[in-house]
Amino acid sequence: MKARLVLGVGVLTLAAATGLRAQDGPGGGPTAVEVASEGREVYEQICQACHMADAKGGSGAGAAIPALAGNPRLADKDFGTTILLKGRGGMPWFSDILTPEQMAAVLTYVRSHFNDYKDPVTVADIERLAAL
Amino acid sequence: MTDPSFPQSRRDLFKMIGAAGGGAAMYQAMTTLGHAAETQFTGPPRLSGAPKGSSVVVLGAGLAGMLAAYELMQAGYKVTVLEYQDRPGGRNYTIRGGDKIVEVGGATQTCTFAPGNYVNPGPWRIPHHHRTLLHYCKAFGVELEPFIQMNHNAFVHRSKAFGGKPQRYRDVAVDFKGHVAELMGKALNAGSLDDKLTKEDKDKLLVAMREWGVLDKNMSYTSNLAVSGQRGYDKAPGGGVGGAPTPSQVNGLSDVLSSNVWTQMGFYFNYVMQTTMFQPKGGMDMIGKAFAKRLGKMIRYNAKVTEITQNETGVTAVWEDTKTGQKASTSAAWMVNTIPLPVLNQIPMQVGPKLQAAIKAVPFNGQLKIGIEMKRRFWEDDYSIYGGHSFTDQAIGLISYPNNNMFSDGPAVLLGAFANGAGAFQLTGMTPEQRIEAALAQGSVFHPAEYRKEFISGVSLAWSRVPWIMGCTSRWTEESRAAHYQNLCAIDGRIVLAGEHATYYGGWMEGSMLSALDAVERIHKKASAA
Numbered sequence A: 001m002k003a004r005l006v007l008g009v010g011v012l013t014l015a016a017a018t019g020l021r022a023q024d025g026p027g028g029g030p031t032a033v034e035v036a037s038e039g040r041e042v043y044e045q046i047c048q049a050c051h052m053a054d055a056k057g058g059s060g061a062g063a064a065i066p067a068l069a070g071n072p073r074l075a076d077k078d079f080g081t082t083i084l085l086k087g088r089g090g091m092p093w094f095s096d097i098l099t100p101e102q103m104a105a106v107l108t109y110v111r112s113h114f115n116d117y118k119d120p121v122t123v124a125d126i127e128r129l130a131a132l
Numbered sequence B: 001m002t003d004p005s006f007p008q009s010r011r012d013l014f015k016m017i018g019a020a021g022g023g024a025a026m027y028q029a030m031t032t033l034g035h036a037a038e039t040q041f042t043g044p045p046r047l048s049g050a051p052k053g054s055s056v057v058v059l060g061a062g063l064a065g066m067l068a069a070y071e072l073m074q075a076g077y078k079v080t081v082l083e084y085q086d087r088p089g090g091r092n093y094t095i096r097g098g099d100k101i102v103e104v105g106g107a108t109q110t111c112t113f114a115p116g117n118y119v120n121p122g123p124w125r126i127p128h129h130h131r132t133l134l135h136y137c138k139a140f141g142v143e144l145e146p147f148i149q150m151n152h153n154a155f156v157h158r159s160k161a162f163g164g165k166p167q168r169y170r171d172v173a174v175d176f177k178g179h180v181a182e183l184m185g186k187a188l189n190a191g192s193l194d195d196k197l198t199k200e201d202k203d204k205l206l207v208a209m210r211e212w213g214v215l216d217k218n219m220s221y222t223s224n225l226a227v228s229g230q231r232g233y234d235k236a237p238g239g240g241v242g243g244a245p246t247p248s249q250v251n252g253l254s255d256v257l258s259s260n261v262w263t264q265m266g267f268y269f270n271y272v273m274q275t276t277m278f279q280p281k282g283g284m285d286m287i288g289k290a291f292a293k294r295l296g297k298m299i300r301y302n303a304k305v306t307e308i309t310q311n312e313t314g315v316t317a318v319w320e321d322t323k324t325g326q327k328a329s330t331s332a333a334w335m336v337n338t339i340p341l342p343v344l345n346q347i348p349m350q351v352g353p354k355l356q357a358a359i360k361a362v363p364f365n366g367q368l369k370i371g372i373e374m375k376r377r378f379w380e381d382d383y384s385i386y387g388g389h390s391f392t393d394q395a396i397g398l399i400s401y402p403n404n405n406m407f408s409d410g411p412a413v414l415l416g417a418f419a420n421g422a423g424a425f426q427l428t429g430m431t432p433e434q435r436i437e438a439a440l441a442q443g444s445v446f447h448p449a450e451y452r453k454e455f456i457s458g459v460s461l462a463w464s465r466v467p468w469i470m471g472c473t474s475r476w477t478e479e480s481r482a483a484h485y486q487n488l489c490a491i492d493g494r495i496v497l498a499g500e501h502a503t504y505y506g507g508w509m510e511g512s513m514l515s516a517l518d519a520v521e522r523i524h525k526k527a528s529a530a
């Protein structure tokens, strides 16, 4: 329900709202940082931060950042979409950073480039799950 | 002669109210008298009388874990702290020359800052109302110095405002105020607000707008010496024959609006961002070190906890010595667990489904900071900027100037980035070298002639890739609070969670400490009743 609301609003408005969080933060105005629209670029600009350039993730103190490369759970088209919309464990939702178009593009890229699932994830897929 | 039934001091009064009405009544009374509304801290817990031979194992030697350990030790418990890293403090962390940073994924940096120089990659500022933290700093002799939060002479930069040229905060803030006051005056004089105000209040408001906005006799915001008295002069007042100043030129309303300066003005109004703020002398980790000194051998470093079990009589943490690979376990009657949730949610732990669900329900933000060492303090020498922040809408978010050793010669470290949101992800995804290059390119906007020329080295900390947390700070929503917060804090058998994720004051050391105090008080109560 929250995701639906969020998807309707522009990215800029939401960036401004982060100023209202009480946590320590830089405290500037709305950011001019733009995320590209193409799947590979979205991966490099966002996902790679944690899942790494080779999509193999990495390990930490008794815990790990999961690999996206060769990950059989991604066979289910909706698996990644649900995580992008709702978050999972330590990973936050990305509905305030990525548009449905960007989510579809990057999921399609991750599933086909780092795995062998060729059917694309579409904006309709994203919207269907966001509406749940 | 004193009347024993009459309180001698406010403190005595609070004690009496506390005795009569309990903690809540005391808290309320303190608030009424203008104390304490700022924090729920009412003093250290002063626990005593631990059941004979009772023990506690604490997971994590961050501030929450170490405060819990310290107060439980005072109460007489036998305490062991298990810490993954080879240093105390957790997020209370300072990077200095010689320090090595290894990220998840393997990227490695070694800081080469000159002796005495440092960057605080996590916490860096302490509000004056964080009484718990300030209490323990004072008690443990941690020397604090002012953190320059607000600097009118630092810059505000937006890529699409003023042709991308940074403006002094003072100039745009004064202009914003002036233009808004002028417009308000116009609306008032046009009678647009007559149905909202009494005649008397309208007159007062007109005076207020004229004085506050430094408007001229026509109620206009214009370039003149009175306005320059706030936003600075073209030619500053001097001495002798050429002493007369000339005014600076105010910016037009649209330019000022495009600068978004109200977000900075609003930022400084935030309760947690208000002056006075502090930092420990020599680096933020002085606080963690002060706690560790009091705990001594109680802390077992290089201990990676991998599993947690419990039964009716006690709790066991299974861990691995990261230096030798040897497995071991530590058992105790009780456990205070402060491992950050992104790690904890992957460690098998014998607790009920409600706590399990809560641990999985809280994602973490991923901020990033970069420290840059420069050959000299050009921001001081060439720009008259002493501490404070210059804000930008680029990925780096801001640059921030050092608060210590002002006017000194030799290399100094500035904060070259404090990125969040998409900007933080972009920078985190880069190699350490690429991050420094991006920080130099973006930071140059403020100091174009000096930024690259004076650069020596840089070091970055990408919190999403820090192995022992894989994130920065917890991200609760109203929904997750309602569904999970009480479950996260509730004691599960022999285990209680504490830390930055178990407080309404997330993202602040104060919150971690308040959470720890609350946890040990509840554990002590339960242990005493058992």
Ligand SMILES: Cc1cc2nc3c(=O)[nH]c(=O)nc-3n(C[C@H](O)[C@H](O)[C@H](O)COP(=O)(O)OP(=O)(O)OC[C@H]3O[C@@H](n4cnc5c(N)ncnc54)[C@H](O)[C@@H]3O)c2cc1C
Pocket (backbone or CB within 6 Å): A024, A061, A062, B059, B060, B061, B062, B063, B064, B065, B082, B083, B084, B085, B088, B089, B090, B091, B092, B121, B122, B123, B124, B125, B126, B303, B304, B305, B306, B338, B339, B340, B343, B367, B368, B369, B463, B468, B469, B471, B472, B473, B498, B499, B500, B501, B506, B507, B508, B509, B510, B511, B512
């Ligand atoms: C970028 C940033 C800026 C901040 N700015 C400020 C600020 O200006 N002012 C302020 O007051 N606060 C600030 N904070 C928040 C502050 O840092 C935290 O609230 C506080 O330090 C957290 O303390 P903690 O004890 O709860 O957790 P931590 O300090 O994270 O302690 C957890 C400990 O658990 C250990 N651990 C993890 N996994 C294991 C394992 N498997 N086995 C054993 N041990 C393990 C870790 O190594 C760590 O030492 C900031 C935080 C960040 C990230």
